[in-house]
Amino acid sequence: MDKQESQSFGRCIWQARRKKGLSQRELAAKIGVDYTYLSKLENDHVEPSEKVIRSLAEHLSLNAEQLMYLAGRMTQNDSEAFEQLLKVNYKEMPALFRRMRESPGIDSLVNARDEQIARLQKENAELRDKVAKLQNRFYSKYEIENIANDLLSRIQISSQYAPKLSIDTTRVCDFLNLSICHAQISPDERGLIIAMILPLERTILINNDIPEVLGAFTESTIAHEIGHWLLHVNKNENEALWEQRDINTDIKETNNPFFCRSASEPLDKYIASSQLDKIEWQAQYFASCLLMPRHVLQKISKGRDLTNWKHLYRIKDELGVTISNLINRLQDIGWIYIPKGSKQIFPGSMESESQRIKYWL
Helix, strand or coil: CHHHHHCCHHHHHHHHHHHHCCCHHHHHHHHCCCHHHHHHHHCCCCCCCHHHHHHHHHHHCCCHHHHHHHCCCCCHHHHHHHHHHHHHCCCCHHHHHHHHHCCHHHHHHHHHHHHHHHHHHHHHHHHHHHHHHHHCCCCCHHHHHHHHHHHHHHHHHCHHHCCCCCCCHHHHHHHCCCEEEEECCCCECCECCCEEEECCCCEEEEECCCHHHCHHHHHHHHHHHHHHHHHHHCHHHHHHHHHCCCCCCCCCCCCCCEEECCCCHHHHHHCCCHHHHHHHHHHHHHHHHHHCCHHHHHHHHCCCCCCCHHHHHHHHHHHCCCHHHHHHHHHHCCCEECCCCCCCCEECCHHHHHHHHHHHC
């Protein structure tokens, strides 16, 4: 673990988990915690208990003592040695603490931090126009579906992340070297923020304060943010997927935080502008293509009646999506049609239904 000494605790367990081929949900189940808590650990947003650290070490084949040090915790032996040191040298402690406070090294660290913040702020200002142009790019349905399919194909090639019928979006994030973290995100002057993407950290922050994005809509929300990442945040990575090259982990287009204000149908009321509507629609369409690709729908629908609600509910359970996600996807690709205000399901698209009505009239 020599190389891990210079990295953070969260980064260490993130890399070890991926090396083991475990998703966040799988590792969280093994150590007995919620996967959202594990995501916070991997992003160094919470301090782990000794019990959790030792459980992580056991399941990730890491050295428990060194993992304790990375987490900033002392072992029992360290605590006893420290207490003994204080007892023996208690008279020298005040002078030692005074020298530590007066150390010029502390000031240099503070100055370096301030310089880095100023540099990042300057770069953000210079790149703001580039970000606006990138976000204004309009993708057609055909392009978006191809991007989603290309991503699934690349994941399929990697045996470690071979997708099943039900797509685990945390594994897709692992494949893209993206981290997921659940946190509180305060509204800004434009209103509610569903999620935030930090390009330099390659991190997706999901707003814990909005219950709609958790639970049944978790997969759709994460898939939506992956759509933002490929379509609106990191253009270079999108092009790499199209051209079947290795994924580029360097952010060259922007290091500006990206704010998402809508992630599923129940959140449409939070859309603030027509431009935002277009951006969010692209991400949501990508999410539906990623979670419900056509070839998977064809396979899972074989021998089933798509005009039967019971069959649709079985399909949505197998895919791990919501019923609204499923019927919207099936209607969008023209396999079924449900008239507004009705629960009756018809085969085919709205256009074909209109043509039949016109024929009979």
